[in-house]
Amino acid sequence: MTVSSSTTEPLAAEGAAPRPPAGPTSVAPVRRSRVDLLPYLLVAPVMIFIACLALVPAVFTVVQSFFKVDALDPPTRFDGFGNFTRLWHSPAVIGSIGNTALYVVIGVTLSTVIGIGAAVVLQKPFRGRSLVIAILILPWAMPGVVEGILWTGIFDPNAGLINSVLSSLHLSDGNAVLLGQNRLLTITLIELVQVWQIAPLSVLLILAVLQLIPGELYEAAQIDGCTSWSAFRRITLPLARPGIAVTMVQAVIATLNVFDQPYVLNGAANTGASVTMQTYFISFQDLDFGQGYALSLLITIVTLLISLVVVRLVYRRVEL
Amino acid sequence: MLRTGRRMGTARWNAALMAGVTSLALVLAGCSGSGPGDKQSSGGSTQTSGVTITVALASDPPPKAALAAFTKDTGITVNWVNIDWDSLQSKISAAATAKTYFADATNVDWSRVGQLGKLKWFYPMDTYIDTKAMEADVPQLASFTVDGHVVGVPYDASFMVTTVNTELFQKAGANPAPKTMDEYTEALKTIKAKGVLEHPLNIPFAAAEGLSTYWYETTGAFGGTVLDKDGKPQFTSPDSPGYKAAQWMVDALKTGLVPPGNINVTDSQGQQNLMAKGQVASTFSDYSGNVGTLYNIKASSSVVGKVKYLPTPGASGPAANLSNPDGVGIPKEAKYPNAAAKFIEWFTATEQQADFAGVNGPEKTFATYPIPSHLSAVQQMVAKGNLVGGKDLEPMLKGSKPVFEGGAPSWYPKFSNAVYTNLHAAATGSMSVEQAIKTIGDTANQLASGS
Numbered sequence: 001m002t003v004s005s006s007t008t009e010p011l012a013a014e015g016a017a018p019r020p021p022a023g024p025t026s027v028a029p030v031r032r033s034r035v036d037l038l039p040y041l042l043v044a045p046v047m048i049f050i051a052c053l054a055l056v057p058a059v060f061t062v063v064q065s066f067f068k069v070d071a072l073d074p075p076t077r078f079d080g081f082g083n084f085t086r087l088w089h090s091p092a093v094i095g096s097i098g099n100t101a102l103y104v105v106i107g108v109t110l111s112t113v114i115g116i117g118a119a120v121v122l123q124k125p126f127r128g129r130s131l132v133i134a135i136l137i138l139p140w141a142m143p144g145v146v147e148g149i150l151w152t153g154i155f156d157p158n159a160g161l162i163n164s165v166l167s168s169l170h171l172s173d174g175n176a177v178l179l180g181q182n183r184l185l186t187i188t189l190i191e192l193v194q195v196w197q198i199a200p201l202s203v204l205l206i207l208a209v210l211q212l213i214p215g216e217l218y219e220a221a222q223i224d225g226c227t228s229w230s231a232f233r234r235i236t237l238p239l240a241r242p243g244i245a246v247t248m249v250q251a252v253i254a255t256l257n258v259f260d261q262p263y264v265l266n267g268a269a270n271t272g273a274s275v276t277m278q279t280y281f282i283s284f285q286d287l288d289f290g291q292g293y294a295l296s297l298l299i300t301i302v303t304l305l306i307s308l309v310v311v312r313l314v315y316r317r318v319e320l
Numbered sequence: 321m322l323r324t325g326r327r328m329g330t331a332r333w334n335a336a337l338m339a340g341v342t343s344l345a346l347v348l349a350g351c352s353g354s355g356p357g358d359k360q361s362s363g364g365s366t367q368t369s370g371v372t373i374t375v376a377l378a379s380d381p382p383p384k385a386a387l388a389a390f391t392k393d394t395g396i397t398v399n400w401v402n403i404d405w406d407s408l409q410s411k412i413s414a415a416a417t418a419k420t421y422f423a424d425a426t427n428v429d430w431s432r433v434g435q436l437g438k439l440k441w442f443y444p445m446d447t448y449i450d451t452k453a454m455e456a457d458v459p460q461l462a463s464f465t466v467d468g469h470v471v472g473v474p475y476d477a478s479f480m481v482t483t484v485n486t487e488l489f490q491k492a493g494a495n496p497a498p499k500t501m502d503e504y505t506e507a508l509k510t511i512k513a514k515g516v517l518e519h520p521l522n523i524p525f526a527a528a529e530g531l532s533t534y535w536y537e538t539t540g541a542f543g544g545t546v547l548d549k550d551g552k553p554q555f556t557s558p559d560s561p562g563y564k565a566a567q568w569m570v571d572a573l574k575t576g577l578v579p580p581g582n583i584n585v586t587d588s589q590g591q592q593n594l595m596a597k598g599q600v601a602s603t604f605s606d607y608s609g610n611v612g613t614l615y616n617i618k619a620s621s622s623v624v625g626k627v628k629y630l631p632t633p634g635a636s637g638p639a640a641n642l643s644n645p646d647g648v649g650i651p652k653e654a655k656y657p658n659a660a661a662k663f664i665e666w667f668t669a670t671e672q673q674a675d676f677a678g679v680n681g682p683e684k685t686f687a688t689y690p691i692p693s694h695l696s697a698v699q700q701m702v703a704k705g706n707l708v709g710g711k712d713l714e715p716m717l718k719g720s721k722p723v724f725e726g727g728a729p730s731w732y733p734k735f736s737n738a739v740y741t742n743l744h745a746a747a748t749g750s751m752s753v754e755q756a757i758k759t760i761g762d763t764a765n766q767l768a769s770g771s
Contacts (some may be wrong), residue, residue, distance in 0.1 A: 037336065038335065038336050041336050041340055042335065044339055045343050045346055046338060048346045071413075071417060072435070154595075156600065157580065157583075158585075161591065175581060177583050177584070179584045180583045181583055181748050183750075254623055265584075266526045267526045267740075267744075268528065268740065269584075270527075270741055271750070273741075282739060284410045284413045284414065286737075287417075287734040
């Protein structure tokens with residue numbers, strides 16, 4: 001087993017002539033003079049699909065973000081960095097950037113910790129494990145809007161479940177305002193709902209990696225006198241790093257683009273509005289598509305940068 | 321071995337052929353637009369028979385029998401799509417911007433009229449229907465007119481109205497029919513002081529459209545308007561009705577007249593979970609029709625027969641009610657605009673509205689239908705006793721006026737966003753009423769000046 005920081009694959013002996021199989025029936029290799037088009041043809045449909053649905057819109061977004069594209073203020077015209085400047089001077093956008101940063105910190109941390117913890121618990125087979133995994137997936141399979149509506153009832157200050165429980169435990173008068181009043185509390189609670197949704201995928205991704213760790217490693221560690229905690233720190237965590245990195249990247253993407261939960265649970269209030277919500281308001285309420293493109297571009301760039309940092313810091317190539 | 325090699329060669333050839341055909345199909349699909357519907361999108365078909373039109377509204381469909389009768393009469397089949405209001409607005413914007421078809425007839429909300437009129441995303445309805453002849457009978461038509469053209473035809477006459485739970489008012493010995501804002505506030509304080517209810521007033525403070533409309537109605541009650549004809553703010557001075565209205569609303573929350581939890585309650589949640597359950601005694605800005613369609617429905621209400629409409633208390637006497645009707649129009653990308661126009665003419669006709677409102681029997685009733693937009697249909701309802709609280713509502717409808725004197729400005733959605741986010745922030749205490757009003761005023765000035 002090796003854990004290395006290198007991410008480069010050892011190159012195969014490309015270009016070398018294939019060795020003919022030994023034996024009397026072997027046929028001498030025929031050197032093809034023409035390029036084999038089959039591999040290109042096979043990937044072509046997917047490439048066209050990706051190009052049309054992802055690359056073209058992405059390029060369009062980048063280009064249009066430098067134009068004034070406002071349905072109420074035609075015509076479309078070049079605006080340089082005008083859209084970006086206006087975004088920078090918008091208190092709503094700046095507020096939403098702060099909110100989103102909190103969503104990312106809370107969401108990525110919690111989903112990763114929960115993912116690792118639950119995956120370790122599920123690592124060893126036990127009766128009913130499949131059922132537990134099946135139940136675990138349910139929140140992940142539910143649409144964010146549905147989850148938001150479900151949790152609206154739970155957080156409701158007048159008749160919600162949380163207030164009822166707090167009241168019956170004599171911890172509050174049963175009318176605590178959970179969302180909308182305090183920014184940090186609002187964002188934390190909304191993010192908990194999102195973590196409830198994204199953590200199952202984190203668990204599955206890390207669990208998939210943990211399943212690849214040979215049991216012999218733990219046996220050897222046990223013989224060497226390793227405690228469970230040491231085995232977790234010295235075997236499980238290092239070997240799970242590829243899975244943890246992927247988990248964190250998907251959590252970064254999900255939390256940076258959080259929309260459904262804050263929109264359903266807290267409306268457009270500044271206490272919880274995310275950057276993607278601002279993109280929606282700017283594009284579809286104000287019809288200022290240029291600014292919407294610019295904000296989308298910024299979100300994409302930030303997502304890429306944070307994901308790269310996460311991969312650089314967390315990912316390690318593991319060979320078992 | 322030879323056969324295997326040949327088979328492999330055939331397999332490669334088949335795979336290559338399949339991949340090539342798929343690629344070609346994808347390229348052709350991408351280059352050819354979105355099919356036959358697209359060809360018609362630049363002007364639409366004038367066909368009015370033997371076609372199927374899509375009607376997208378934020379409502380359940382009318383009775384099947386009514387739609388079937390329409391199809392029988394006209395040869396037009398209606399595909400009814402129910403989309404929630406917010407998503408529908410996004411769909412309208414996205415489809416119009418992308419110049420793609422999504423419906424032949426769809427919602428034109430009063431608040432979007434200015435925007436839609438300026439953008440010319442909808443066909444002028446006056447080219448299809450004699451809207452001039454409707455003016456006298458449909459007072460809310462003015463709210464749907466921009467530069468002399470009707471963007472959509474109102475299909476209901478929804479307006480904002482005050483509702484009170486008379487039983488709770490009487491239990492506290494409070495005046496159940498206050499005529500002024502002072503009397504109304506005093507009555508609510510009495511209910512609280514007598515311990516009948518801890519929080520008697522419903523104001524939906526969630527940062528959503530319902531908070532904006534509540535403020536407009538309250539501003540009207542204090543004797544003013546939010547914007548003038550040019551879109552200039554009329555609420556920035558502390559002695560202006562708009563400022564007083566905002567202060568009154570926030571004070572009501574801070575003094576406990578409004579449940580603290582209302583900070584995150586939307587208009588519909590407040591009506592369904594608080595007012596309909598007797599948790600509050602009054603909603604100052606409620607929807608006309610709610611007594612009949614919500615509060616008097618046993619399945620969803622515990623206050624059946626107890627809630628009444630109240631002429632909106634004003635600064636020195638009853639104030640006018642502000643209208644917030646829904647309309648229906650034809651997007652420019654409609655496939656069958658003429659057929660859609662026929663549908664709208666039928667859907668908004670007096671007799672049809674009387675049917676929908678239950679004048680001619682329950683089988684013709686459109687369950688979620690609010691008050692008809694035609695005064696004559698309302699009169700039929702009142703005469704037959706079909707309109708709950710009809711005697712109160714009819715004069716209110718006649719005296720109702722648009723929220724904005726000059727019609728909803730094209731930048732209304734941005735303004736409304738500033739209204740509800742800042743009033744919400746003032747209610748949470750993260751900014752003062754003064755700061756909230758200043759921010760809303762600055763936004764309005766900026767938008768009105770076009771900068």
